Structures are given as C-alpha cells and as structure tokens.
Amino acid sequence: MAIDKARLIEVVQNAGKSLTLQRCLIIETLAASKLPMSAYKLRDQINITQQNLNISTVYRVLDFWIGLGLIHKIxxxxRFMVCSDEHRHQFHVIQTCTQCENVRESCELASxxxxxISHEFRALENQVIEIQGTCSDCQVNTDS
Ligand SMILES: [Zn+2]
Ligand SMILES: [Zn+2]
Structure with missing residues (x-):
C-alpha cells in the first residue's frame, strides 16, 4: 500500500506535531509490508539499510502514530498495520485471518x-475493533 504523504503531513500538522525522519521511516516501512509486522521485525527491516533504531524508539514512534489513528495495533x-481507511471514521474495523495473518480494514463496517452507535454513549476516537476469522482465500484452500 502506498502512503499518501500529503495526508500524513496534514494529520501530523493538525495535531501540532512534526513529521520527523524516524516517524516517516517507520510508517513507510510498515506501509510497504503486505502483512502486519511486529515491532521487532519492523526494526530489523529498517536497520538493514538505515540508521540503528532501537526497539524503544520503534515503540515510541508506533505509539505516536497509533495516537493519531494512522497505525493500528492488532x-x-x-502486530502493527497502517490504517487503510481514508475516511477517518471514529472506529476502525479490522478483520484478521487466523490462518494466513492477512488483514482487511472494513470502511463499510466502520461507517x-x-x-x-447511540448518541447517549460518546465513544472514544480511533478505537480498533478486531474480528478474527478465516479470509476468503483460506476458505477456498480448506474446502478443496
Ligand atoms: Zn483505520
Ligand atoms: Zn487467510
């Protein structure tokens, strides 16, 4: 998944923060991955070519993006994934396949x-709702 840099900058600036090299590196590396990554795998991936990031830095940067709703923790x-819902719903609904670890974020379910949700109950922003199951590819594989 390619990341929309203009949107990143906008969200970060609206939050009164700045887009540092490390923040950029982490979200771009995660966005380039097909599957969600653990913090350690993310660090190892970055350290192949880039500066030596330590694990506490990786966690700190992940928390920064999680707070802004642009990275989700499964x-x-x-593991961690980049938000793929550009509509910025209050909720993020993620379907995870327990067999292949594939994830799909459902904009439809989120909306x-x-x-x-009741107006009497004021829900927090950026909550992740996780639904575990078997994706369509893996259903085909087990049926045959
Ligand atoms: Zn999302
Ligand atoms: Zn699957």
Missing part, C-alpha cells in the same frame, strides 16, 4: 458502527 497478534 492486539491478538501483537455502519459509527452510524448505529
């Missing part, structure tokens, strides 16, 4: 939950 797998 709790069940302890439905946002519409359905």
């Amino acid at each position: 709790e069940s797998a302890n 439905q939950i946002t519409m359905q």
Whole structure:
C-alpha cells in the first residue's frame, strides 16, 4: 500500500506535531509490508539499510502514530498495520485471518458502527475493533 504523504503531513500538522525522519521511516516501512509486522521485525527491516533504531524508539514512534489513528495495533497478534481507511471514521474495523495473518480494514463496517452507535454513549476516537476469522482465500484452500 502506498502512503499518501500529503495526508500524513496534514494529520501530523493538525495535531501540532512534526513529521520527523524516524516517524516517516517507520510508517513507510510498515506501509510497504503486505502483512502486519511486529515491532521487532519492523526494526530489523529498517536497520538493514538505515540508521540503528532501537526497539524503544520503534515503540515510541508506533505509539505516536497509533495516537493519531494512522497505525493500528492488532492486539491478538501483537502486530502493527497502517490504517487503510481514508475516511477517518471514529472506529476502525479490522478483520484478521487466523490462518494466513492477512488483514482487511472494513470502511463499510466502520461507517455502519459509527452510524448505529447511540448518541447517549460518546465513544472514544480511533478505537480498533478486531474480528478474527478465516479470509476468503483460506476458505477456498480448506474446502478443496
Ligand atoms: Zn483505520
Ligand atoms: Zn487467510
């Protein structure tokens, strides 16, 4: 997935922060990965070609992006992914395949939950809702 740099800059500036080299490096490396990555794998990937990032820096930068809703933590797998929903819904709904570890972020489900939730209950921003199951590719493989 290619990352929209203009949008990144906009979100970071709206939050009153700046886009540092490390922040850029981490979100771009994660965006280039097909599957969600652990913090350690992300660090190793970056350190092949770049500066020596230590793991606490990686976690700190991940937390920065998680706070802005541009990176999500997949709790069940302890891995990280770049948000693929450009509509900035209040919620992020992620379907994770327990067999191939593939993830799919559903903009459709996120907007439905946002519409359905009661106005009496004011939900926090940027919550990740994770749904575990089997993706369509893996369903085909087990059926045959
Ligand atoms: Zn998202
Ligand atoms: Zn799968």
